[in-house]
Amino acid sequence: MKIFLENPNLLIKEFNEMAAISQGKAFITVGIEIQKQEIETIKNYRTELIKLKKDFVTRKLENEANLIYCIDNSLLAIQFELQMLVNIKEDKMSEAWGNLVNAQVTYGTVIKNYPFELQSENGYIERLESYEKLLFPNLYFQSVGGIIKKSHCSICEQNYNKCDHVKGKLYNGEICCRIITEMDLEEVSLVENPANKHCRVLTIEQNGKKIDILTLREGSTTANNSKLPGKSGFSASLTEICF
Numbered sequence: 001m002k003i004f005l006e007n008p009n010l011l012i013k014e015f016n017e018m019a020a021i022s023q024g025k026a027f028i029t030v031g032i033e034i035q036k037q038e039i040e041t042i043k044n045y046r047t048e049l050i051k052l053k054k055d056f057v058t059r060k061l062e063n064e065a066n067l068i069y070c071i072d073n074s075l076l077a078i079q080f081e082l083q084m085l086v087n088i089k090e091d092k093m094s095e096a097w098g099n100l101v102n103a104q105v106t107y108g109t110v111i112k113n114y115p116f117e118l119q120s121e122n123g124y125i126e127r128l129e130s131y132e133k134l135l136f137p138n139l140y141f142q143s144v145g146g147i148i149k150k151s152h153c154s155i156c157e158q159n160y161n162k163c164d165h166v167k168g169k170l171y172n173g174e175i176c177c178r179i180i181t182e183m184d185l186e187e188v189s190l191v192e193n194p195a196n197k198h199c200r201v202l203t204i205e206q207n208g209k210k211i212d213i214l215t216l217r218e219g220s221t222t223a224n225n226s227k228l229p230g231k232s233g234f235s236a237s238l239t240e241i242c243f
């Protein structure tokens, strides 16, 4: 293994301390203003991390860049978790679900790639799963099937089938994604364990009325759903499928 030019142990120690403080504020009982402030603290720290990563990439220090990716994304997962709690307090349930899924997906990329043991990993995925079970009702998901016509690799931008990069793996501090730009849709099916938990049924119809699955309120969906594409009761995101 390459020798780190900066002291990685110091960085990991700093990260673990920071993660412990942030996680200490990731409880539903903690004041919303304190959680919002913590989100900003994490964002600012991550800005510094990204600068450090760029420096490592320039110096072609791949292990170091990958370590920064893992630290950055572990903190990003906590940022999403805090945001989910804020969303719940602000009665933005659709966004809350979106942020929980973001936290799970983000942390999933870390677990698959981390080069060192990060303390905050202990049970974190299980913690996020507990939120899912305790705070949200059973949801219905969709899975899309089709023939990929055009896709490219996010690392080298070549046709995905023609390069050696593997989706979900880290290269110089960046995760490889297969970016699908053209696909023939063959089917959409209801599934229990989807690849993409953003892709869910938003409303059900009862007595001719559309009911939001999360809030049971009448109406198409919660107003804060604007970021998600698709207004016909389904939300889907097909642009980047990493896993």
Ligand SMILES: [Zn+2]
Residues within 6 Å of the ligand: 153, 154, 155, 156, 157, 158, 163, 164, 165
């Ligand atoms: Zn590639």
